[in-house]
Structures are given as C-alpha cells and as structure tokens.
Amino acid sequence: MDIKQLMEQMGQQARAASRLMMKATTATKNQVLLNIATLIEQSHDQIVSANQKDIQTAKEKGLDDAFVDRLTLNPARISAMVESLRQVATLVDPIGEITDLRFQPTGIRVGKMRVPLGVIGIIYESRPNVTIDAAALGLKSGNAVILRGGSESLHSNQMLAQFIHQGLEMANLPKNAVQVVETTDRSAVGELLRMKKYVDVIIPRGGKSLIERVSQEAQIPIIKHLDGICHVYIDDKANLEKAITVAFNAKTQRYGTCNTMETLLVARGIAKQVLPILGEKYLQVGVELRGCPETQAILNNINPATEEDWATEYLAPILSIRVVEGLDEAIDHITKYSSQHTDSIISEDWNRCMRFLNEVDSSSVMVNASTRFADGFEYGLGAEIGISTDKLHARGPVGLEGLTSQKFIVLGDGHIRK
Amino acid sequence: MDIKQLMEQMGQQARAASRLMMKATTATKNQVLLNIATLIEQSHDQIVSANQKDIQTAKEKGLDDAFVDRLTLNPARISAMVESLRQVATLVDPIGEITDLRFQPTGIRVGKMRVPLGVIGIIYESRPNVTIDAAALGLKSGNAVILRGGSESLHSNQMLAQFIHQGLEMANLPKNAVQVVETTDRSAVGELLRMKKYVDVIIPRGGKSLIERVSQEAQIPIIKHLDGICHVYIDDKANLEKAITVAFNAKTQRYGTCNTMETLLVARGIAKQVLPILGEKYLQVGVELRGCPETQAILNNINPATEEDWATEYLAPILSIRVVEGLDEAIDHITKYSSQHTDSIISEDWNRCMRFLNEVDSSSVMVNASTRFADGFEYGLGAEIGISTDKLHARGPVGLEGLTSQKFIVLGDGHIRK
Numbered sequence: 036m037d038i039k040q041l042m043e044q045m046g047q048q049a050r051a052a053s054r055l056m057m058k059a060t061t062a063t064k065n066q067v068l069l070n071i072a073t074l075i076e077q078s079h080d081q082i083v084s085a086n087q088k089d090i091q092t093a094k095e096k097g098l099d100d101a102f103v104d105r106l107t108l109n110p111a112r113i114s115a116m117v118e119s120l121r122q123v124a125t126l127v128d129p130i131g132e133i134t135d136l137r138f139q140p141t142g143i144r145v146g147k148m149r150v151p152l153g154v155i156g157i158i159y160e161s162r163p164n165v166t167i168d169a170a171a172l173g174l175k176s177g178n179a180v181i182l183r184g185g186s187e188s189l190h191s192n193q194m195l196a197q198f199i200h201q202g203l204e205m206a207n208l209p210k211n212a213v214q215v216v217e218t219t220d221r222s223a224v225g226e227l228l229r230m231k232k233y234v235d236v237i238i239p240r241g242g243k244s245l246i247e248r249v250s251q252e253a254q255i256p257i258i259k260h261l262d263g264i265c266h267v268y269i270d271d272k273a274n275l276e277k278a279i280t281v282a283f284n285a286k287t288q289r290y291g292t293c294n295t296m297e298t299l300l301v302a303r304g305i306a307k308q309v310l311p312i313l314g315e316k317y318l319q320v321g322v323e324l325r326g327c328p329e330t331q332a333i334l335n336n337i338n339p340a341t342e343e344d345w346a347t348e349y350l351a352p353i354l355s356i357r358v359v360e361g362l363d364e365a366i367d368h369i370t371k372y373s374s375q376h377t378d379s380i381i382s383e384d385w386n387r388c389m390r391f392l393n394e395v396d397s398s399s400v401m402v403n404a405s406t407r408f409a410d411g412f413e414y415g416l417g418a419e420i421g422i423s424t425d426k427l428h429a430r431g432p433v434g435l436e437g438l439t440s441q442k443f444i445v446l447g448d449g450h451i452r453k
Numbered sequence: 454m455d456i457k458q459l460m461e462q463m464g465q466q467a468r469a470a471s472r473l474m475m476k477a478t479t480a481t482k483n484q485v486l487l488n489i490a491t492l493i494e495q496s497h498d499q500i501v502s503a504n505q506k507d508i509q510t511a512k513e514k515g516l517d518d519a520f521v522d523r524l525t526l527n528p529a530r531i532s533a534m535v536e537s538l539r540q541v542a543t544l545v546d547p548i549g550e551i552t553d554l555r556f557q558p559t560g561i562r563v564g565k566m567r568v569p570l571g572v573i574g575i576i577y578e579s580r581p582n583v584t585i586d587a588a589a590l591g592l593k594s595g596n597a598v599i600l601r602g603g604s605e606s607l608h609s610n611q612m613l614a615q616f617i618h619q620g621l622e623m624a625n626l627p628k629n630a631v632q633v634v635e636t637t638d639r640s641a642v643g644e645l646l647r648m649k650k651y652v653d654v655i656i657p658r659g660g661k662s663l664i665e666r667v668s669q670e671a672q673i674p675i676i677k678h679l680d681g682i683c684h685v686y687i688d689d690k691a692n693l694e695k696a697i698t699v700a701f702n703a704k705t706q707r708y709g710t711c712n713t714m715e716t717l718l719v720a721r722g723i724a725k726q727v728l729p730i731l732g733e734k735y736l737q738v739g740v741e742l743r744g745c746p747e748t749q750a751i752l753n754n755i756n757p758a759t760e761e762d763w764a765t766e767y768l769a770p771i772l773s774i775r776v777v778e779g780l781d782e783a784i785d786h787i788t789k790y791s792s793q794h795t796d797s798i799i800s801e802d803w804n805r806c807m808r809f810l811n812e813v814d815s816s817s818v819m820v821n822a823s824t825r826f827a828d829g830f831e832y833g834l835g836a837e838i839g840i841s842t843d844k845l846h847a848r849g850p851v852g853l854e855g856l857t858s859q860k861f862i863v864l865g866d867g868h869i870r871k
Contacts, residue, residue: 058812131811137833143822145832150814152844235844256674256845277867284869392862394476396568404561404865414563414861415555426570426653427674428845431861440844443832444810447822449695451702
C-alpha cells in the first residue's frame with residue numbers, strides 16, 4: 036500500500052471511530068483513561084526497552100544530548116504519564132454541555148451544545164510523552180486522533196499505542212480512536228495535512244520549523260503557536276519589590292519556555308532605581324543582558340540591544356532591556372515587537388493597568404504577574420495541548436475546550452417560520 | 454501603483470485603523486452607525502443615481518434579471534439599510550466583556566476578555582446592501598474591514614463608502630476602518646487572500662464558486678459557508694399535524710435559501726399516513742417531488758430520486774423524499790449526505806429527540822421546528838454576517854460575537870511562578 040492509500044485508510048478509520056467517540060459517555064471515556072494508566076503502570080519494563088531501541092538509533096544517528104533527553108522514557112517520566120492520564124480522567128467532560136438556552140420571540144428555544152471537533156491530527160517531535168498527553172485530551176473530548184510523532188520515537192509510540200488500543204477495547208470503544216502513523220516516510224505528514232475530508236483540525240507541536248512547514252502546507256485549519264516574544268513592562272508607578280520579583284521570575288524560572296520574558300521594558304522614571312538591582316540579580320545567575328543606550332548608561336558593561344534583539348525569542352539566558360518614556364511607548368513597543376503571546380505590566384496605577392489590559396492585543400495580558408503563568412494548568416484548564424497565538428477558535432493555552440466546537444440547538448413544538 | 458502595492462497599502466491602513474477601533478468606546482461606535490444611517494437617509498437620490506450607473510453597465514453586459522435585482526438599490530432597500538444600521542447600534546457591544554474571572558490556587562485571578570479580531574476582509578457579490586451590513590457589523594465589533602464587492606456594484610459601493618467615511622470622521626474615528634477595494638482587477642482578491650500580516654480573517658459571502666475559490670487560495674483563516682443540504686426527519690412517533698406544518702414550511706417558505714429543506718426523511722411506520730397529505734400540499738404549490746422506490750409506491754407519478762439527488766442543494770422547488778426504517782437509518786442518511794448545516798427531527802418521543810440532538814453533527818440541530826429558523830435574527834444574535842458550516846471558531850449563524858476573539862487576562866499582586 037502506498038503512503039497516500041495508507042493515510043486515506045487511517046483517515047477513514049478515524050472518521051468512523053470519531054462517530055462512536057462522539058456518543059461515548061463520560062464514564063466510558065474516563066474508564067478508558069484509567070485502563071490505559073493501569074496498563075502502562077504495569078508495563079514499565081516493556082516501555083523502557085522499546086524506548087531503548089529508539090534511544091540507540093538516535094545515538095547512532097549522532098543526535099545531541101538534549102534530543103536524546105526529550106526522547107527518553109525513564110520510570111519517573113512513565114509515572115508522570117500515568118499521573119497525567121488519571122488527572123485528565125478527573126476533568127469535567129466538556130461534551131454535551133448546553134448553554135444559553137433561551138426562548139426567542141417566535142417561541143423557539145435556541146441554545147448551544149458543546150460537541151467534539153471530530154478528527155484531530157497531531158504532529159509532534161520525538162517526545163513520546165506527547166503521545167499519551169495528546170491521546171488523553173483527544174479521547175476525553177470525544178475526538179478521534181491521528182498521531183504523527185518524530186520518527187526517532189516510533190518504537191516507543193507503537194508500544195504506547197498498544198496500551199491505548201487495549202484500554203479502548205476493554206471499554207468497547209474502537210481502537211482506531213487513536214492511531215499512530217507507523218511509517219517514518221515524511222510524505223505521510225504531507226498527506227495528513229491535505230485530508231480535508233477526514234481531518235477537522237491539525238495541531239503541530241514543536242519547534243518553529245515544524246510549525247512553519249505545517250502552516251505552509253496544511254489545507255486544514257490548524258491550531259498553532261509560533262513565537263513567544265513576551266514582555267514585562269515596569270511602570271514608574273510600580274511597587275519596586277513586586278517589579279523585581281516578577282521580572283526576575285519571568286526571565287529565570289525557566290529559560291527555554293515560550294512564556295519566558297524576552298524583553299524587559301522599564302519606565303524612565305523608575306529605571307535608575309530598578310535596573311541596578313535587577314541587573315545585578317540577572318548577572319548573578321548568568322543571564323546575558325543587552326540594552327538600549329539608556330540601559331547601557333545605567334548598567335555598565337552590557338552589550339547593546341539591536342533591532343534584531345527586540346524581535347528575537349532567545350529561549351536562553353539572554354534578556355534585552357529598553358527604557359521607555361511610559362505606558363504609551365511601552366504599548367507601542369509591544370504592538371510592534373510582541374508575538375502576541377504573553378505580556379505583563381507591573382504597576383500600582385489603576386488606570387494604567389486597565390489600559391494595558393484593554394489595549395495590549397496578546398493571547399495573555401497580565402497585571403503584576405509573571406509571564407510564566409501562561410499555561411493550561413496554571414489557568415485551571417486542567418491540561419493543555421499547546422498555546423495558541425492565533426486569534427481564531429482557540430487563543431492562549433488550549434485545553435479540552437479547544438478541542439471542541441459548539442453547535443446550535445433549536446427546540447420547538449411544531450414551530451414554523453412566518 | 455500596481456495591485457500588489459495598492460492592496461499592501463490598504464492592508465497597512467486597515468491595521469493602523471484597527472488599533473484605534475479596538476479602543477473605541479461603545480458610545481462612539483454607536484454614534485458612527487447612527488451618523489451613517491442619517492447620511493444615507495438624506496441621500497436617497499445620490500445613491501439611486503450611483504446605483505443606476507451600475508445597473509446600466511450590468512444590463513449592457515447582458516446580466517440576467519435576478520442579477521440586476523440583487524444589484525438594485527431602490528428606496529425600500531435604502532430604508533432597509535438605514536434600519537439595519539440603527540438596529541446594529543442597539544445591539545449589546547461584545548467588546549471588553551470579561552468572563553470566568555476566577556482565582557487559581559496560586560492566587561492569580563484568570564479570566565477572558567472579548568476583543569476584536571483586528572482586520573476582516575469580506576468578499577461578496579454585486580449586492581450593495583452587503584456593504585452596509587458588513588461595515589456595520591465590523592465597526593460595532595471594533596474591527597477594521599476591507600470590503601471587496603462584485604465589480605458590477607462598484608459605483609454603488611463607492612457612494613456608500615463616502616457616507617461611511619463621513620460617519621467615521623464625524624466621530625473622530627479613522628475612515629480607513631472601512632475601505633472599499635476600488636479596483637475591479639480580479640487579482641486584487643488574490644492579494645487580499647494572501648496578506649497574512651494585515652488581515653486576520655476572510656469572510657466570503659456568495660455562491661459556491663466564489664467560496665470555493667476563496668477556500669483554495671486563502672492563506673488566511675476563513676469563516677465560510679458551503680452547501681445547505683438540510684433534512685427534516687419525520688419519526689413514526691411524530692404528531693401528524695406538526696409534521697405536516699413543519700415539513701411544508703421548511704421546503705416552501707423560501708426556496709433559494711441555504712436553510713431550506715432539500716431532503717425529507719420519513720419513518721416507514723408513518724409514511725403512508727403523512728406522505729399522501731404532504732405530497733398533495735407540495736404539488737399544489739408546484740414543488741417537484743423525487744422519491745425512493747417506497748415513496749414512489751405511495752405517491753403516484755413522481756420521479757425517482759437518484760444518488761445524486763441526496764447530495765444536491767436544489768435551491769429550487771424540488772424535494773427528494775426517502776422512507777427510512779427509523780431513527781438510526783435517518784441519522785445514517787444525514788451523516789452521509791448532510792452538509793452539516795441544519796437538520797430537524799419531528800417526534801413526540803423524548804429519547805429519540807435527545808438522541809437526534811446529541812448525535813447529529815450539524816451546525817444547527819432542531820426538534821419540532823422548521824429548518825428555516827437557522828438564521829442570526831431568529832436566533833437572537835441581532836444580525837448575521839453569514840452562516841458557518843465550519844467547525845472551528847464560528848459555527849452556525851455568525852453574529853457580532855463571531856467577529857471577536859477572547860484573550861486571557863491574569864490579575865496578580867506580584868505573583869510569581871514557583
């Protein structure tokens with residue numbers, strides 16, 4: 036069978052499975068998640084040994100340590116997967132929720148019912164734990180999923196898929212509700228991205244090049260996240276202590292995450308007070324600082340920030356700093372350079388905080404809080420499949436609800452339109 | 454200036470205008486709508502004479518009467534536009550609405566704020582009243598819009614744009630919040646569909662070929678509506694009188710609309726009771742009936758319905774009829790042939806009605822009501838820019854809310870992530 040036929044078959048199977056998943060009760064879907072958790076918990080050795088094959092191939096290919104680390108499933112990570120499945124089982128089922136059911140003047144009652152999207156294609160890198168996260172969220176939200184992980188993780192993914200299939204079948208649900216693409220041929224991704232008839236949405240999870248390729252090729256709507264160029268603006272009416280704590284946390288709590296601050300904006304009126312203290316703290320933990328001329332005048336011996344710096348997602352211990360006149364200039368800078376992911380103001384001034392909330396057009400806009408909070412768990416969504424920087428459908432952290440749609444329902448009693 | 458440059462300039466202007474529209478207060482936006490209404494009300498003659506130029510050209514081109522009718526602005530239609538502007542002014546402003554603002558265990562408070570999408574491109578046929586409808590909804594929802602109507606309506610659209618611009622400027626809002634593409638060069642549409650940087654969403658309004666072209670070419674998310682192959686299923690536990698009233702209304706209240714029933718499904722147990730009465734009523738008003746063999750056996754002298762009939766949106770006084778065993782077969786037929794627009798069950802049985810509501814995956818699912826109700830006004834949305842058969846973002850009738858997005862807001866007091 037060629038790749039096109041193979042993918043077409045997977046698409047048909049997914050569509051058929053999705054019709055049954057759509058009708059599955061909350062109890063059944065939870066049971067599936069708990070089944071899979073138990074099966075995985077009992078199979079540490081099998082999983083580790085499948086994973087070892089992948090690790091060996093990756094090492095032979097000369098892939099770097101960070102890559103191998105992301106690929107590795109050790110007992111702690113397997114336990115985390117089990118935990119995650121059980122946690123998704125505890126989440127409220129979004130499916131079937133009926134809202135806004137109101138009478139209209141004609142006598143019909145109109146409302147909305149939350150329903151699954153249908154079939155979701157998820158394309159990700161060689162991180163086998165994503166297989167479980169994506170399957171768990173897809174199943175709980177009543178969808179069928181087609182998973183295409185990085186080819187280096189194939190053995191691990193196939194092993195995990197076995198447990199997922201068992202878990203589904205134990206609950207009399209179709210195993211095709213979760214399918215792992217088993218070919219490492221890259222053209223399979225291309226096919227997946229064009230199967231309009233069988234796939235309702237594509238979610239790419241991974242680095243920028245993966246997401247850009249998917250955006251270019253997809254003929255299906257995608258839920259995606261591009262850059263995270265996040266800002267903290269310290270207003271001259273900021274509380275000094277909060278400003279220092281939050282700006283330090285936003286940069287240093289983790290460097291490689293999309294919600295890490297990449298540019299710090301400081302109001303001129305407070306720059307001389309706050310920058311020396313903050314600069315010292317950053318340098319102590321090894322953060323490289325790059326500044327505008329005014330910042331350079333306050334902090335000695337730091338490199339200049341170039342135009343390119345303002346537009347860069349470092350994902351590293353580097354921070355660009357700019358002194359601005361005040362709120363207007365801060366919002367202008369953010370409007371120009373932000374990737375519309377997450378931006379935060381530190382201020383005690385009511386009107387400025389409200390203006391920042393209203394006028395900054397990012398997926399998360401914060402007041403006196405670290406950008407690092409932009410996360411599905413922190414937002415109480417229970418779990419997240421990713422963070423969307425798009426404006427349509429899902430924006431910001433995407434949890435179960437982002438994998439659903441709403442249809443209108445109309446209840447009448449023989450009502451006709453006049 | 455070539456087309457590419459021209460469109461690029463319009464895109465930049467729209468983006469700049471959208472930043473100001475985003476901040477416009479409800480009162481100001483309403484004032485703009487009322488200004489435009491007054492200006493149009495005072496300028497019937499000017500509008501009619503601009504429209505006459507378009508009509509003359511259309512007639513010279515040999516376009517048919519239906520085309521010319523859609524193009525025509527007479528005093529009644531101009532009054533309807535004025536009425537529509539005033540009505541949109543009375544709608545609740547969706548922008549700035551904050552919902553679900555709740556404390557999380559970390560102490561941050563997380564919620565959502567409704568914000569404009571930004572810049573909306575609307576592509577439509579030669580129906581100048583759409584210019585006003587689209588501008589009104591776009592402005593009220595705080596967006597900037599780029600309007601590309603059919604080239605035969607250019608004079609009318611330019612005239613209407615003048616009043617829109619005056620109305621904006623009287624309220625100190627940028628006239629570029631509503632721009633009409635003034636070239637009739639078709640490549641302008643192609644450019645519009647590729648301006649990712651400046652346009653956030655494209656809404657095509659018109660026939661199937663327009664929408665298919667836009668879907669193929671667009672590199673920007675689109676909110677679209679394809680076919681309306683709508684079904685009514687008469688269950689054997691239906692009330693006969695309701696069944697007849699609703700099924701008659703769903704087909705005959707208007708023939709050319711997307712929410713008109715195209716296929717009637719009838720349970721075997723009630724077919725011999727209901728079909729002779731309904732058939733007679735349809736034939737009296739000139740509806741051509743096409744049936745499955747069982748239907749043909751009950752209704753004499755009707756044509757057979759072919760496989761193609763089940764998949765056809767007639768938009769005409771033609772109806773295909775099929776006798777089915779019961780609910781399961783009806784849902785199977787709908788799953789296979791429905792365009793997921795609007796489908797309705799007629800039944801007095803609680804469990805069957807609930808199953809139909811839960812299991813039919815269409816943008817509107819109805820019980821004992823005519824499919825003709827699938828409409829923004831009838832649903833209480835106040836107005837509609839179209840009906841979406843997509844699942845992502847907006848589904849079903851799209852009103853003001855469909856032209857908005859939600860961002861997360863996070864309120865802290867120096868909170869950091871641990």
